[in-house]
Amino acid sequence: MPDFLSIAYFEGNFVPFAQANISIATHALHYGTGAFGGLRGTINPQNPQQVLLFRLDRHCKRLSNSAKYLHYDLSATKIYDVITDFVRKNAPTKPFYIRPFVYTSDLGVAPRLHNIEKNFFVYGLEMGDYLSPDGxxxxxxxxxxxxxxxxxxxxxxxxxxxxxxxxxxxxxxxxxxxxxxxxxxxxxxxxxxxxxxxxxxxxxxxxxxxxxxxxxxxxxxxxxxxxxxxxxxxxxxxxxxxxxxxxxxxxxxxxxxxxxxxxxxxxxxxxxxxxxxxxxxxxxxxxxxxxxxxxxxxxxxxx
Ligand code: PMP
Known part of the structure; x- marks a missing residue:
């Protein structure tokens, strides 16, 4: 199992990762009606009290655009604020990856994007090399x-x-x-x-x-x-x-x-x-x- 960061953002609050759980009836789980982002956090090699995020604006904008495709109005500013708070609350000490996710959170059946509740969560995990850097x-x-x-x-x-x-x-x-x-x-x-x-x-x-x-x-x-x-x-x-x-x-x-x-x-x-x-x-x-x-x-x- 990956090493998850201890705090997640879930249903509008910061909660322990283990408490951030969804129902088996969640609409997006069945129909793939979610969209995600993914960005890396680096501990500043010159100052371990700082985390560096690469092109955060771009990542927030792309996720906000992905949300639009799901008929979910979620601003890039809101995503930006949640992600920066998320990093401060977790205070990571190793390189990590942030996974924000927007999705149809309703419990009803039938694929659609109208008249359905949407939500947004963020969690993180420690991440080193994803593929061999040597090739x-x-x-x-x-x-x-x-x-x-x-x-x-x-x-x-x-x-x-x-x-x-x-x-x-x-x-x-x-x-x-x-x-x-x-x-x-x-x-x-x-x-x-x-x-x-x-x-x-x-x-x-x-x-x-x-x-x-x-x-x-x-x-x-x-x-x-x-x-x-x-x-x-x-x-x-x-x-x-x-x-x-x-x-x-x-x-x-x-x-x-x-x-x-x-x-x-x-x-x-x-x-x-x-x-x-x-x-x-x-x-x-x-x-x-x-x-x-x-x-x-x-x-x-x-x-
Ligand atoms: N293509 C696909 C299908 C991806 O999932 C990703 C990862 N987000 C990329 C390309 C690379 O995109 P980025 O550099 O924004 O991470």
Whole structure:
């Protein structure tokens, strides 16, 4: 079991994590009508009395937008206030992950979003590396990412994660670490909870927003960091076969940070990954508030 932070925000109050429980009849549990966020908290290496949150504004805005898709009016400001209070009340001492969740909390049956009670909770857990930082192997999934015409892919809708779960388990069962999903057009989309970047001829290339990707906050950060380092970044369709001949490939996300890919299917990628390393080191320095150029990406919370 993960090490949960001791206090959760539940039904409008801060309560011990063990008391934050929902009924088996909860509507969202049955219909996937929830949406979540996920952000990492870092203990400031220069001052253990401070927690650093990366791009908190963006995370709050995305969750507020996800709530809109569920017909739930929850402002980014409210989410921001709850998350910062949540961190102060828990006063964590190790790296952690915050999971805010909006959902249909009613106990009735029948899938719908109207005339139904919604709610919002936040809990946290300690989190180290989600994937091996040294690099991973990826399978091309036989499962395809959903299409935006079927569900709002810009929201992190909980029900949508069945596809990620199927793809991840299929990959692990086949001896791989992660899965890369294509979109319905057969173009490269993303991994089970990470966006993807490829390096070819010194340029970074990542699928564009019209490829049914999640609008990842790490992806957005990597683009800015890469451009500031002087790299060209292209956002476009990517063919599967480009992955096999890429100079470098990496996944990125809040949990995965920047994770190099060593192998796709049976294609081994070059061991030397200088651009991935540069981006990764830069992102680490930013999240630890060691880069003054990116201070506006960091929320400092005094414990
Ligand atoms: N794609 C999916 C499907 C995800 O769940 C995540 C994790 N939130 C990402 C990409 C990466 O997004 P972010 O960088 O905002 O964590």
């Amino acid at each position: 991973i192997s990826c399978r091309i999934s036989s499962w395809y990412r959903q299409e935006d015409r079927s569900l709002p892919l810009r929201g992190k809708i909980s029900g949508a994660y069945i596809t990620s779960a199927l793809a991840k388990t299929e990959a692990v069962d086949a001896g791989f670490d992660e899965a890369i999903l294509m979109n319905s057009q057969g173009k490269v989309c993303e991994a089970t909870g990470m966006n993807i970047f490829m390096v070819r001829d010194g340029k970074l290339i990542t699928p564009s927003f019209d490829q049914d990707i999640l609008e990842g906050i790490t992806r957005d950060s990597v683009i800015t960091i890469a451009q500031n380092l002087g790299f060209e970044v292209q956002q476009r369709e990517i063919d599967k076969t480009e992955l096999f001949i890429a100079d470098e490939l990496f996944l990125c996300g809040t949990a995965a940070k920047v994770t190099p890919v060593k192998r796709v299917e049976n294609y081994h990628l070059p061991q030397d990954k200088p651009i991935t390393k540069q981006i990764k080191d830069s992102l680490t320095a930013i999240t630890e508030n060691r880069d003054s150029n990116y201070q506006d990406w960091i929320t400092v919370i005094d414990l």
